[in-house]
Amino acid sequence: MEQRPSGGAVSDLAIELKGINKRFGPVWANRDIDLKVKRGTIHGIVGENGAGKSTLMSILYGFYTADSGEILVNGKLEHITDSRHALRLGIGMVHQHFMLVDNFSILENVILGAEDSALLASSLSKARRELKRLADEYSLSVDPDAIVQDVSVGQQQRVEILKALYRGADTLILDEPTGVLTPEEADDLFRVLHVLRDQGKTVILITHKLREIMAITDAVSVMRQGQMVATLPTKETSPEKLAELMVGRRVLLRVEKGPAHPGKPLLEVKNLVVADDLKVVRVKDVSFSVRAGEIVGIAGVAGNGQSELLESIAGMRDQQSGDVVLNGNVLSLEGDDGAHRARLAGLAHVPEDRQTEGLVVQFEEWENSILGYQHDPAYGRGPILDIAAARAQAAERMKTFDVRPTNPRLKTANFSGGNQQKIVLAREMEQDPDVLVVGQPTRGVDIGAIEFIHNQIIKMRDAGKAILLVSVELDEIRSLSDRILVMFDGRIVGEADPATATEGELGLMMAGISKDAAPARAVAGGAKA
Amino acid sequence: MSARRPLPRWADVALLPVLNLALALIVFSIFVLLIGQNPLQALAIMVNGAFGYGEGVGFTLHFATSFVFTGLAVAVAAHAGLFNIGGEGQAYVASLGAIAVGFAMDHTVWWLVLPVAILASMIVGAAWAFIPGYLQAKRGSHVVITTIMFNFIAASLMAYLLVYVLKPMGVQEPSSANVVAAGKIPQLRQFFPWFGGAPLNMTAIFAVLALIGVYVLVWRTKFGYALRTMGHSPSAALYAGISNSRMIILVMMISGALAGMVAVNEVLGVQSRIVIDVTAGYGFVGIAVALMGRNHPIGIALAAILFGALYQGGLDLQFYMPAITRDMIVVIQALVIMFTGAMEGLLRPGLESVFMLYTPRQKAEAVVRETVGTES
Numbered sequence: 008m009e010q011r012p013s014g015g016a017v018s019d020l021a022i023e024l025k026g027i028n029k030r031f032g033p034v035w036a037n038r039d040i041d042l043k044v045k046r047g048t049i050h051g052i053v054g055e056n057g058a059g060k061s062t063l064m065s066i067l068y069g070f071y072t073a074d075s076g077e078i079l080v081n082g083k084l085e086h087i088t089d090s091r092h093a094l095r096l097g098i099g100m101v102h103q104h105f106m107l108v109d110n111f112s113i114l115e116n117v118i119l120g121a122e123d124s125a126l127l128a129s130s131l132s133k134a135r136r137e138l139k140r141l142a143d144e145y146s147l148s149v150d151p152d153a154i155v156q157d158v159s160v161g162q163q164q165r166v167e168i169l170k171a172l173y174r175g176a177d178t179l180i181l182d183e184p185t186g187v188l189t190p191e192e193a194d195d196l197f198r199v200l201h202v203l204r205d206q207g208k209t210v211i212l213i214t215h216k217l218r219e220i221m222a223i224t225d226a227v228s229v230m231r232q233g234q235m236v237a238t239l240p241t242k243e244t245s246p247e248k249l250a251e252l253m254v255g256r257r258v259l260l261r262v263e264k265g266p267a268h269p270g271k272p273l274l275e276v277k278n279l280v281v282a283d284d285l286k287v288v289r290v291k292d293v294s295f296s297v298r299a300g301e302i303v304g305i306a307g308v309a310g311n312g313q314s315e316l317l318e319s320i321a322g323m324r325d326q327q328s329g330d331v332v333l334n335g336n337v338l339s340l341e342g343d344d345g346a347h348r349a350r351l352a353g354l355a356h357v358p359e360d361r362q363t364e365g366l367v368v369q370f371e372e373w374e375n376s377i378l379g380y381q382h383d384p385a386y387g388r389g390p391i392l393d394i395a396a397a398r399a400q401a402a403e404r405m406k407t408f409d410v411r412p413t414n415p416r417l418k419t420a421n422f423s424g425g426n427q428q429k430i431v432l433a434r435e436m437e438q439d440p441d442v443l444v445v446g447q448p449t450r451g452v453d454i455g456a457i458e459f460i461h462n463q464i465i466k467m468r469d470a471g472k473a474i475l476l477v478s479v480e481l482d483e484i485r486s487l488s489d490r491i492l493v494m495f496d497g498r499i500v501g502e503a504d505p506a507t508a509t510e511g512e513l514g515l516m517m518a519g520i521s522k523d524a525a526p527a528r529a530v531a532g533g534a535k536a
Numbered sequence: 537m538s539a540r541r542p543l544p545r546w547a548d549v550a551l552l553p554v555l556n557l558a559l560a561l562i563v564f565s566i567f568v569l570l571i572g573q574n575p576l577q578a579l580a581i582m583v584n585g586a587f588g589y590g591e592g593v594g595f596t597l598h599f600a601t602s603f604v605f606t607g608l609a610v611a612v613a614a615h616a617g618l619f620n621i622g623g624e625g626q627a628y629v630a631s632l633g634a635i636a637v638g639f640a641m642d643h644t645v646w647w648l649v650l651p652v653a654i655l656a657s658m659i660v661g662a663a664w665a666f667i668p669g670y671l672q673a674k675r676g677s678h679v680v681i682t683t684i685m686f687n688f689i690a691a692s693l694m695a696y697l698l699v700y701v702l703k704p705m706g707v708q709e710p711s712s713a714n715v716v717a718a719g720k721i722p723q724l725r726q727f728f729p730w731f732g733g734a735p736l737n738m739t740a741i742f743a744v745l746a747l748i749g750v751y752v753l754v755w756r757t758k759f760g761y762a763l764r765t766m767g768h769s770p771s772a773a774l775y776a777g778i779s780n781s782r783m784i785i786l787v788m789m790i791s792g793a794l795a796g797m798v799a800v801n802e803v804l805g806v807q808s809r810i811v812i813d814v815t816a817g818y819g820f821v822g823i824a825v826a827l828m829g830r831n832h833p834i835g836i837a838l839a840a841i842l843f844g845a846l847y848q849g850g851l852d853l854q855f856y857m858p859a860i861t862r863d864m865i866v867v868i869q870a871l872v873i874m875f876t877g878a879m880e881g882l883l884r885p886g887l888e889s890v891f892m893l894y895t896p897r898q899k900a901e902a903v904v905r906e907t908v909g910t911e912s
Contacts, residue, residue, distance in 0.1 A: 323774050347777025356775070364775040367768045378765065379776035381758050390757050 018082025021046040021178050021209040022067065022098075027076035029062055035233045036062040040076070042228055042235060044178070049200055049210040051220040051241070054230030055253055055453040056424055060213050063230070064180050068100050069093040080178075099176025101167045103183045107155045113166050114138065114151035117173050134173070141172050145202050161192030168199065178209040185219060189308045190481060190514040197223045215454070217246040218482070229253055254455045264465045267489040270299035273473035274320070274354075274442045279329035281312075281319040288327070289315040291497035297442065297473040302464065304476045304488030304505070308517050312497040313477045314359055317446045320475070321356035322349035323364075334441055350379055355435035357428075359446030359477070365431040366419050373401035373415035376434050408433040409459065425456030432463060443467055444475040449483060461487060481513060495519040543888060549835060553828050553876060555883050557842070560875040564868045573859050585852025586845035592852065594725065594734020598806075600837075600844030601736070602798045602815075604743040606822025607840055608750045609795035611831035613679075615754050616787040617767040622668060622683030623795035624819025625690030626661040630796030631810045632697070633660035634803045635712055638719030646738070649718050653800045654742055661796020662789035664690065669788025673781035679788065687819070698812060712810040721804045737805035742797060743840075747833040750794070763787060795819060824877035839876075846872055 022044040029037040037059045044050045054060045065071045067078065069087040078085050080096045087093050090100070107116050114134060122130045135151055142148050147165050155163060164184060171179055181200075185193040200210050200223060212224060220227050221241060228238040229252040237252050250258040274297040281290035289312040297303045307313050318324040320331050322338070322345030331338045333352050340349060346356070358364040366375045377386055377397050385400070387393035401415035408429045410422070419427065428448065435443065448464065449457045464487060468474055478484050484491055484505075491503040493516040501516040543552070565575035586596045606623040613620035633656035641649045668682035695710065702712040721738050725731040754760040766773040766783050773780055802814050821843055828842070829835030850865035875882065 321775075322777065342779065343774060343781055344777045344779035346775055347779075350777060358775055360771075363769055363771045365772070367765055367772045369768045370764075374761070377761075378772065381761050381776070387758065390759060391752075392756060392758050392761055394756070 018079070019046055020044060020079070020082060022211070023079040023082070024063070024067070025077040025079070027063065027066060027078075028074045029059075029066060029071060030074055037066070037073070038233045040230075040235045042238070044209060044211060045226070046081075046209050047204060047207050048225040049204050049212060049223055051212045051214065051224035051227040052230065053214060053217065053220055053227060053249060053253060055215070055455070056451060057232075057453075058230040058253070059233040060230055061182065064100070064182065064211070064213060067093070068098060068180060094174050094176065097175055097177035098180065099171025099174060099178070100180045101164065101171060101182065101184060103186060105163050105167055107163060107166060109156040110154060112152050112154055113149050113158070113162075113169075116155055116166055117151075117170050119170075121174055137173060138169065141169055145172065145199065145206060147172075147199055159192070160187050161189070161195055164188070164192075164196065165199070168203075176208075178211065179203065180211045180213070182213045183215070184212070185214070185216065187309065189517055190510060191518060193219075216482075217249050220249065221246055231255055250454055254453075256455075258454055258458055262461045262465065262486040264487075265469070267301050267468065269301040269489070270471065272296040272298050273334055274444075274475060275330075275332040276316075276320065277330040277332065279316065279319060279331070280327040281315045281324060282327055283315055289497050290319065292329070293494075293497070293499055294329075295492055295499060297475050299441075299473050300468055300471045301489045302468050302474040302476055302487055304478065304484035304491045305494050305499075306481060306484045306491055306513055306517060307479070307494035309479045311494050311517075313479075313494050314446070316494070317356075317359065317444055317475075317477050320349075320444055321354065321358070322346040323358075346379065347382075350438075350440075353441040355438050355440035355443045357431050357435050357443070357445040357448060359450070361424075361427055361431050366427060368418075368420040368427075370419055371416050372405070372410075372419055372422070372430060373398045375419050375430055376401035376404060376415070378434065380434070380438065404433040404437055405430075407437075408463075423453070424451040425453045425460075428452050428460060429456065432460060436463060436467060440472065442473045442475070444477075446477045447479065448476070449478075449480065481510065481517075485510075485513075493517055543884070543891060547887065547891065549830050549832075552880070552883060552887060553839075555887070556828075556875045556880055557872065559883070560868070560871040563875075564871050567864065567867060568860070571859060571864075573857060578853055578857060578860060581853050581856050582846075582849030584849075585856075586849035589732075590728075590730035591732030591734045592848055594731035594736040595848040595851070596841065596844040597740060598734060598736040598801070598844070599818075599847045600840040601740045601743045601801050602818040603821055603825045603840035603843050604747060604836060605797040605801070606795050606819050607825030607829060607836040608746055608822075608833070609791045609819075610822050610826035611829070611833075611836060612750060612754065612763075612794060613787055613791040614826060614831045615760075615767045616763045616783060617770065618672070618784065618787060618791070619680050620665065620668075620683055620788065620791045620795075621680060621823065622665060622686045622690075622792070622819070623798075623822045624815055624817065625683070625687035626664045626792040626795040627798035627815040627819050628687075628690045628694050628813075629664045630657035630661035630792075631694075631799035631803045631814055633657040633796065634799040635702075635715070635810050638715035638804050638808075639713075642715050642717045642719040644718045646718050646720065646722055649804070650721055650738055650742075650800070653721075653804055654739075654797055657796040657799040658793035659796075661799070662793040665788045665792020665795070666785065669785040672788070673784040679784075691813075694810070695812065698810060702810065710812050714809045715804065716808070719804060720808050721800065723805065735806040737801065739797070739801040739805050742800075746794060746797065747837055751833045753790075759786075795822070821873070824873040827880055828876040843869075843872070 020043050024040055024042040027037050027040040040063060052060050062071065066073045069090045069092050078087055085096060108119065114131060117138060118130050118134045138151050147169055149162060149165055155166065184196060188196060203210055214220060224241045226238060227241050227244065229236050229249060231253055277294050279290055279293045280288060283289045293316060305313055315324060319326045322340040325341050331340060333354055336352065338349055338352055362368060386397045398415050405413045405415065410426050410429045445464065448460050452460065464474060476487055488505050491505050491508065492499045493501045493513060495517060496519060500519065503513060568575040568578050585592050587593060609623045610620055634653045637649060637653040637656045641652060668679050668686055671677040671682050672679045698710040698712065703710055704713045723735055723737045725734055754763065762778045762783060765776060765778055766780055770780055798815055798818055803810055807814060825836055825839040825843055829839035846869055850868060853860055854862055854865050
């Protein structure tokens with residue numbers, strides 16, 4: 008990468024950043040960043056949460072202005088003032104959370120904000136032709152008249168990409184694009200990205216999944232604590248090497264765990280039927296069991312009833328029928344304080360959404376360290392809260408679980424995602440429950456913390472606890488679980504052994520294509536235990 | 537992107553209210569100028585009227601006593617995420633509890649009457665607030681709507697009772713009979729002649745106790761912990777096994793009980809009977825007091841004294857500057873409520889941009905908000 012844009016020759020760099028600095032108060036979000044992205048390549052950017060990837064892309068896309076540094080687009084120095092300016096320069100962004108109008112058609116969404124005349128009809132017919140051309144050129148077929156809310160998440164993402172292309176984007180920035188996709192949809196996306204690249208577009212891919220980086224990028228840049236630590240051709244690196252660069256120390260990507268020694272069933276779910284807030288039945292007659300000393304993982308694409316299942320078991324959501332049996336006792340969970348009774352029975356719960364459920368982010372850390380256990384006599388025998396005891400215990404746990412900064416008086420919102428998750432885990436695990444149900448244990452958590460969290464979960468297992476794990480990260484399910492149940496459309500459609508099941512098999516089951524009479528086997532799997 | 541960074545705490549709790557107050561006074565001064573009077577002189581009369589002499593101080597503190605009760609009522613509910621606008625009606629109906637104890641124990645001594653009357657008016661206030669609380673918890677009827685409605689129901693109910701039930705024979709106005717002996721809560725002027733004719737009475741002690749009690753309840757008890765959890769995040773409360781419905785009902789009852797104490801201050805402390813509209817809008821002022829006092833007992837105490845001073849200083853102003861009519865006094869009270877209550881966020885963006893100069897992070901986040909808003 009010795010090329011310099013000089014002598015009037017058009018640079019072969021689509022994007023070049025030189026010495027970008029961005030400070031937020033005392034924090035350097037970006038420090039002296041150099042980045043060269045070659046035209047017609049897929050360039051990955053990896054880094055932990057808070058490493059500065061999003062800030063850097065926001066600067067490129069015109070959300071932020073850099074404190075200092077230069078941005079060259081196609082070799083030309085530009086001062087990008089806002090996102091419209093970025094678009095004019097051919098830089099488009101596909102956000103992690105789609106910015107689509109759900110009840111508009113795909114065509115209407117594509118032209119939204121880019122209508123070129125007062126009358127919609129002429130814009131629409133022009134857009135229809137253009138959309139057809141783009142779809143053919145980049146094999147991005149969509150039905151322009153379909154309503155966005157009716158199409159799959161993968162299709163919605165295509166619409167976002169088409170939106171950017173329609174606006175003339177030459178360089179596409181994708182922020183964590185596979186977070187919401189099934190493995191198959193992700194493969195589809197990768198195919199599209201390859202086509203885009205082969206047609207001369209440039210793709211910048213922000214992700215924390217090293218597997219994706221290895222699979223589809225041509226070059227990869229690694230960021231750590233606001234600095235660019237390396238840019239490498241993907242061919243010359245490995246996931247282990249990238250992880251080490253990201254974290255700054257050696258990281259075990261594989262979870263190391265011994266064989267499970269399952270005992271008697273501690274958690275049994277029998278014919279559970281659960282509806283969501285809109286009274287739509289989301290869990291349909293689900294039965295399974297989790298034994299002592301065993302981790303059972305529930306795999307599935309988000310939105311197939313896993314959340315409702317988890318909430319119901321933890322007493323947060325009323326069940327329509329069926330039983331949750333803990334250590335031989337049927338739990339009575341109805342009412343809006345069901346979670347309290349579930350805890351008393353020995354069930355600890357790490358919720359999927361730590362920000363709105365597992366923590367009160369406005370609280371100081373020590374206050375969150377007693378959430379759900381505030382009636383425990385350890386925090387005062389009478390009605391008065393023993394604040395000193397709670398704080399002392401919180402400080403203790405922060406040390407055990409390596410929560411940083413170690414200050415129980417700090418507002419919870421000021422901890423990073425990984426540390427917030429450790430606060431929740433510390434609280435739930437230190438209760439020494441019989442059963443631990445965990446939802447998305449590492450969502451939005453740094454690689455360094457993921458390792459720690461996984462080890463803690465395995466430690467619980469080895470201490471003879473029954474652990475139910477729900478995660479949309481298939482890798483996580485595969486590496487942690489001793490048994491995998493696959494959930495689709497509210498039912499358990501199959502059971503798999505993580506040692507032998509391939510990603511392809513699991514992916515098919517997650518898409519609802521059951522492995523030879525799978526539902527029957529799932530029930531049997533529960534009974535077998 | 538991370539959440540908006542609020543102002544530094546000192547600016548939020550001290551600087552902003554002072555600026556809001558100053559703004560209200562500036563606007564008021566313009567009105568005073570318009571009717572050809574000297575605003576500085578008017579302000580001087582008000583300040584002197586509120587704090588300059590014993591009787592003025594006595595009146596100021598008397599008003600403040602009622603405002604503390606209603607302010608705390610709003611604050612406790614607010615910490616649980618509930619907006620109780622019904623303090624007025626809860627206090628009004630609670631006067632039934634106060635007067636009942638006043639009659640029943642008129643032959644005893646005041647220091648027995650006072651605590652029992654406080655308890656009785658708390659119970660009645662709580663009962664009146666229970667209904668909106670129950671409807672919110674079990675039926676999902678929003679307390680903002682129901683408590684407003686219950687103010688009207690309370691006013692109609694009390695008018696009916698005063699005219700048809702409580703009014704003694706031969707009396708020409710709608711009011712209850714008088715308590716004559718122990719039912720009259722002693723006013724402090726009986727012990728400190730310095731207070732002149734001010735109605736400040738022993739109920740004020742309970743205002744101080746209520747301030748301390750609410751602090752302990754909200755920040756030092758397990759119940760208060762659960763209350764604040766629900767206030768910040770009902771979903772976290774659900775996760776923690778805190779029954780939202782039970783909590784809503786209990787908090788509304790506590791809020792109503794606090795508002796109910798106003799009845800003792802006014803009915804037994806001043807009027808010795810129930811008259812029409814005995815609570816005189818104190819319930820509504822409580823909303824502004826709680827807002828300005830940031831729902832914290834110390835802030836509420838200060839805000840209550842400020843509003844007490846406005847009420848009392850306004851009375852003096854009306855007396856010494858006849859050109860300033862009763863309506864003008866209402867105008868200044870309204871301006872202060874408007875600027876410190878309803879529009880307390882008016883100066884916030886400006887103040888935040890001033891503070892932004894020192895914290896670039898806020899600037900960056902503001903830029904994001906702007907651009908995301910206009911993005912297609």
